[in-house]
Amino acid sequence: MNNYYRSWPITLLLTIISLPLLIMFIFQIIDNFTNPAPGGIWPSSFTLEHWRFLWETPKTGESYIWTVTFNTFIFASTTAIMVTSLSMTSGYVLSRLDIPGRKIFLAGLIMLHAFPTISLIVAIFLTLQIMGLYNTLLGVILVKSALELPFGVWIMKGFYDTVPWEIEMAGIQDGASRFTVWRKIILPQVQPGIAALLIFSFLSGWSEFVLPLVLAPSSDVQVLSTYLSALILDDNKFDFNLFKSVGTFYAIPVIIIYIVFQKKLMNIYGGGTKG
Amino acid sequence: MNRINWFGFIFISPVLIMVLLFFLTPVVMTGFFSFTNMSTSTGIKGGEYLINQETIKEIKKYNIQKDTIEKLQNAGYLIDDEGLKIVSKKYKESLSNEIKSFYLGEKFLKRKDLERALKKLKKNKIKKTRDRKEIAEIFKESIINERFDSKSIFEENLIKLEINENDRAIIIEESYTGWTWTNNNFKLIYNLPSSYKFAFYTLIYVSFTLTFNVIFGLFLAISTFYLPSKTASTFRTIWFLPRILPPVLYVLMWKWFTWDTGFISQMSTYFGAAPKNWMMDSPLHAWTVIVLINGFVGASFGMILFSSAIKAIPSSMLYASEVDGANRWQQIWNIIIPQLRWPIMFTTAYQTLSLLTSFEYILLATNGGPGRSTEVWALAAYHTALQNYAGNLQYGLGATYALVLVIIGIIASLFYLKFFNFKDLVIKPRIEG
Numbered sequence: 220m221n222n223y224y225r226s227w228p229i230t231l232l233l234t235i236i237s238l239p240l241l242i243m244f245i246f247q248i249i250d251n252f253t254n255p256a257p258g259g260i261w262p263s264s265f266t267l268e269h270w271r272f273l274w275e276t277p278k279t280g281e282s283y284i285w286t287v288t289f290n291t292f293i294f295a296s297t298t299a300i301m302v303t304s305l306s307m308t309s310g311y312v313l314s315r316l317d318i319p320g321r322k323i324f325l326a327g328l329i330m331l332h333a334f335p336t337i338s339l340i341v342a343i344f345l346t347l348q349i350m351g352l353y354n355t356l357l358g359v360i361l362v363k364s365a366l367e368l369p370f371g372v373w374i375m376k377g378f379y380d381t382v383p384w385e386i387e388m389a390g391i392q393d394g395a396s397r398f399t400v401w402r403k404i405i406l407p408q409v410q411p412g413i414a415a416l417l418i419f420s421f422l423s424g425w426s427e428f429v430l431p432l433v434l435a436p437s438s439d440v441q442v443l444s445t446y447l448s449a450l451i452l453d454d455n456k457f458d459f460n461l462f463k464s465v466g467t468f469y470a471i472p473v474i475i476i477y478i479v480f481q482k483k484l485m486n487i488y489g490g491g492t493k494g
Numbered sequence: 495m496n497r498i499n500w501f502g503f504i505f506i507s508p509v510l511i512m513v514l515l516f517f518l519t520p521v522v523m524t525g526f527f528s529f530t531n532m533s534t535s536t537g538i539k540g541g542e543y544l545i546n547q548e549t550i551k552e553i554k555k556y557n558i559q560k561d562t563i564e565k566l567q568n569a570g571y572l573i574d575d576e577g578l579k580i581v582s583k584k585y586k587e588s589l590s591n592e593i594k595s596f597y598l599g600e601k602f603l604k605r606k607d608l609e610r611a612l613k614k615l616k617k618n619k620i621k622k623t624r625d626r627k628e629i630a631e632i633f634k635e636s637i638i639n640e641r642f643d644s645k646s647i648f649e650e651n652l653i654k655l656e657i658n659e660n661d662r663a664i665i666i667e668e669s670y671t672g673w674t675w676t677n678n679n680f681k682l683i684y685n686l687p688s689s690y691k692f693a694f695y696t697l698i699y700v701s702f703t704l705t706f707n708v709i710f711g712l713f714l715a716i717s718t719f720y721l722p723s724k725t726a727s728t729f730r731t732i733w734f735l736p737r738i739l740p741p742v743l744y745v746l747m748w749k750w751f752t753w754d755t756g757f758i759s760q761m762s763t764y765f766g767a768a769p770k771n772w773m774m775d776s777p778l779h780a781w782t783v784i785v786l787i788n789g790f791v792g793a794s795f796g797m798i799l800f801s802s803a804i805k806a807i808p809s810s811m812l813y814a815s816e817v818d819g820a821n822r823w824q825q826i827w828n829i830i831i832p833q834l835r836w837p838i839m840f841t842t843a844y845q846t847l848s849l850l851t852s853f854e855y856i857l858l859a860t861n862g863g864p865g866r867s868t869e870v871w872a873l874a875a876y877h878t879a880l881q882n883y884a885g886n887l888q889y890g891l892g893a894t895y896a897l898v899l900v901i902i903g904i905i906a907s908l909f910y911l912k913f914f915n916f917k918d919l920v921i922k923p924r925i926e927g
Contacts, residue, residue: 226725229717233729236710240732240790242757243747250750260760309509318502330907331517333844335851338872338899341879341892342520345527348538365516368509397501426740429854433880444742448858451746459750466743477738 251464269464282438282446284468291442294360294431295424301364302371302420303413310375311401315387328376331369337429339366344433356440359430367420378412379405415483418476422484425473443469524900527893528680532673534887541672542641543648545665550638552668558661565655566665570635571602577633585629589618605630679894688866689874689895696871698781699788699856700849706789707845708838711796715834716826718797719804730801736791745858748787749773773860777867780860784868787855796841803837804830847906851899872899 234241246260251269253262277283313324343362344353352358382405390400406413428444436445447465450456477484532538545566554563573593582590592615602608608630612620620626637655642648645666652662683689714733718726736744750756752773759769773783807830815825853873856862862869862877869877879892 226721229721230725233714233717233721236713237729237732239751239786240736243751244732244735246750246757247747260755260757305509305512308505312502312506316502316505318499318506324506326911329911330904331513333847333903333907333910334521335847335899335903336517337853338851338875338896338903339517339520339524341875341889341896342523342527343516344880345532345538345889345893346516346520346523361512362516365512368513369517372509422738428741428858433876444740447742447746451742451749459755462746463750466740466746470739470743473738473740 247463247467250460251467254460269458269460270468272461272465273468282441284446284465286439287441287443287446290356290440291425291444294356294363294427294442295421297360298363298367298424299417299421301360302367303417305364305368306371306375306416307406307409307413310372311379311405313372314376314379316397328369328372332373334369336366340429340433347434354435354437354440356435359434359440362434363424363427363430367423371416371420374416375409375412378409382408411483414480418480418484422473422476521900521904524893524897527890528897529675529677530673530890530893531676531678532889532893533891534885534889536671536673538673538889541670542643543645543666543669544641544671545638545669547638549665549669553665556664558664559658562657562661562665565657566637568634568636571605571608571630571633572635573597573600573633580632581629584632585625586618589615589620592616592618601635602633605634608633673890676890679891682891683894683898691866692869692871692874692895695867695869696850699784699868699870700846702781702785703788703792703849704842704845706785707792707796708841710789710793711800711841712834712838714793714797715800715804716830718801719830720822730797733790733797734794737794741854741858744791745787745855748783748859752779752783774864777864780864780868784856784859787859788849788852791855792845792849795845796837799837799841800834803834807833843906843910847903850902871895875899 249262252265252267254264254266254268255261256263272284312318313321313328318324347353347358347362350358352361386404386408387400390404391397395403426444427442428448431440431442431445432448435441441449443465447462447469450465451462550563550566575598578590578594578598581593593612596615597611600611602611605627609623609626612626612629620629637651642651648669649662649666652665657665714729718729721729752758752771754769754771756772758772763769772779774780811829812825815829820828851872853870853876856868856870856873857876860868862873875892875895877892878895879887879889881887
């Protein structure tokens with residue numbers, strides 16, 4: 220816009236209100252590699268000892284970080300693949316096919332999309348116990364996917380809606396089946412949507428905390444979020460720098476994905492799922 | 495036509511099944527569970543019938559016949575392998591064998607009958623009356639502490655003990671260990687003063703956080719709009735990071751910032767204040783931190799929506815206002831804010847609903863403390879049903895707390911549906927069959 224207003228007062232004001240975040244971020248990184256002077260918080264010496272959790276074998280009763288990381292990866296990636304592939308198919312149906320009950324499906328989709336899923340946690344816990352899926356990674360994956368699906372289908376339907384009808388008409392008039400048209404002509408058109416949804420649901424699974432905490436509390440199916448929170452709650456070894464290093468380790472994939480795919484993700488975050 | 499329908503059906507059915515099983519079932523089940531007294535002690539699958547000392551205490555409170563308790567405790571004498579083993583251990587194996595050969599499987603109603611029978615033993619005569627009494631006691635049968643899987647078998651056993659019908663009904667009800675249907679949860683929530691507190695805390699939580707979110711979202715969107723694009727995107731990234739970071743890590747950073755070994759305590763020591771836990775030392779501080787933790791995440795939601803709405807304002811409009819001599823404040827107030835009316839309303843509606851039911855950040859930060867001063871409704875549901883220090887998880891009561899939120903969620907999503915432009919959405923597809 221115009222240039223005759225100075226921008227530094229705004230920048231200064233923004234910096235001041237962003238200060239708590241800035242301080243937290245900066246110390247989050249610094250504290251991973253330094254020890255503070257005794258009784259203080261300013262770094263005084265370089266060290267890598269806060270990262271020892273990566274190579275030390277855990278004591279009995281503690282989980283091994285790499286097992287936990289593996290669990291988290293399985294959880295996040297399976298959820299992402301499930302949500303994306305199922306949304307890919309049913310998003311297309313809801314966007315393009317005149318199936319019976321379409322209106323009801325669409326209305327239900329909007330309602331579920333707005334519905335606050337976390338209020339179901341008590342019933343989900345009991346349902347999984349009855350089904351015998353309690354304390355399994357599979358149970359958490361199924362629940363997480365089901366709760367993400369309305370959002371995923373909604374996003375994919377939106378992407379399908381933007382694909383021009385003419386392409387599809389042409390395909391069908393040339394004698395291709397609806398399935399072939401979908402696979403060969405439509406899917407390449409919605410690739411940005413597929414990628415965005417895949418990344419988004421992977422990040423969502425990677426960060427998920429309440430579902431694994433409630434539905435799979437046992438230590439052999441622990442994920443990084445519950446691992447870190449259990450570590451913080453353990454009174455026997457209180458060490459903020461260790462917590463922060465585990466936290467950084469936990470967040471590295473998130474940050475990398477965010478930096479690489481920032482533009483793709485922004486489309487989805489605009490719709491927003493978190494409060 | 496038919497083939498197409500099958501194609502659509504196959505394509506959509508996995509989603510339907512998943513959503514039905516793990517999304518809609520829990521919605522219905524929340525209502526179902528809220529009418530039960532399920533808890534850790536009743537279990538969630540069926541129960542069994544068991545009379546123990548606790549049950550007897552409870553039964554005694556009713557108006558039952560005097561000898562009923564006695565009948566329960568004393569169900570006659572049965573010669574069985576278990577008793578024989580004890581006899582061979584305590585006395586002689588030959589004695590045990592002889593009793594076995596004479597009486598195995600036989601039942602005696604009174605001790606005197608059994609004692610008389612024991613007198614008849616030939617090889618291993620029991621000389622002392624006291625010994626006979628003791629041996630007889632070994633074979634004493636009692637319904638107490640015995641588990642019955644089904645009601646009919648349990649009742650049969652009670653009938654054998656000659657307990658009358660009225661008392662039987664009382665005993666059966668009291669000795670059932672499983673869950674039963676009840677509407678006590680609703681009465682309890684209505685009568686408990688604490689549930690009004692939870693509702694009040696939720697009100698505080700939602701209104702303050704929402705105000706923070708909208709004001710900061712607006713401020714961030716408008717201020718970064720006027721900044722050079724590089725500076726603007728730096729600030730947007732800083733404010734967007736809390737949303738990207740895993741909640742556990744984000745709250746950990748706040749803990750470091752506010753706890754007694756953390757940043758604020760350290761800074762305040764330079765001013766001579768003793769270090770303290772700024773998050774947990776008083777309800778006021780706890781609330782401030784919770785609103786800030788949620789607010790710093792929530793503000794980015796408004797920021798993104800408002801930013802894109804501002805970008806959609808035709809620049810000619812803004813230029814025109816400048817030519818007409820409007821200063822920046824007038825520009826914001828008269829052009830930008832009116833354009834943001836809908837996004838602001840949307841943010842408010844959407845975030846009200848998600849804040850009402852969210853408890854993740856509070857759980858991680860204060861876990862409802864200090865005391866229970868930051869226990870919002872959703873967290874109360876979680877604590878009642880899924881995690882508390884007492885260890886007795888009350889699934890039924892917790893589900894009732896959750897039901898309130900589920901109902902609010904359903905009503906809110908119905909409104910959401912109404913305000914949506916539904917007609918546009920259900921336009922018929924253009925390719926038939």
